[in-house]
Amino acid sequence: MASDSKTHTFEEVAKHNQTKDCWLIVSGKVYDVTSFMDDHPGGDEVLLSATGKDATNDFEDVGHSDTAREMMEKYYIGEIDSATVPLKRSYIAPQQATYNQDKTPEFVIKILQFLVPLLILGLAFAVRQYTKKE
Numbered sequence: 001m002a003s004d005s006k007t008h009t010f011e012e013v014a015k016h017n018q019t020k021d022c023w024l025i026v027s028g029k030v031y032d033v034t035s036f037m038d039d040h041p042g043g044d045e046v047l048l049s050a051t052g053k054d055a056t057n058d059f060e061d062v063g064h065s066d067t068a069r070e071m072m073e074k075y076y077i078g079e080i081d082s083a084t085v086p087l088k089r090s091y092i093a094p095q096q097a098t099y100n101q102d103k104t105p106e107f108v109i110k111i112l113q114f115l116v117p118l119l120i121l122g123l124a125f126a127v128r129q130y131t132k133k134e
């Protein structure tokens, strides 16, 4: 395991995403946790799922103990070049749809679909009343 404080690019770190070759980015630091995969109390799957991204939130969300934080030093292999880390995608709300003139016919059709049966019913009723008198 390399122990020199090297600066790694995100692309380079992201390549190490296997059980037998696993690197993590936590708080701007890069860790080679390959030798820790079998011993990690949270399992190797979670460590694998934390590769290829900034795993800081994942790591902090678990609420790791001070012991865990001390253990990390053992796996430290360098810093991450923060400029190479892709920005998190943030949700951008779609623009409120403005009133669309093209939708007017649709609205008219809906009204007609409701009114036409009523008109037929009214007509039938009127005819019936008329024929009754005769």
Ligand code: HEM
Pocket (backbone or CB within 6 Å): 024, 031, 033, 040, 041, 042, 043, 046, 047, 050, 055, 058, 059, 062, 063, 064, 065, 066, 067, 068, 069, 071, 072, 075
């Ligand atoms: C070098 C990095 C890491 C080290 C040295 C480490 C170490 C540890 C240790 C010692 C524990 C036992 C509980 C404690 O003392 O806090 C633990 C638990 C755990 N870790 Fe990590 N961990 C690392 C990274 C991660 C990452 C990136 C995740 C991603 C989510 C993770 C998820 C978990 C989970 C889910 C548990 C189990 C918590 C529980 O069941 O109570 N760990 N880890």
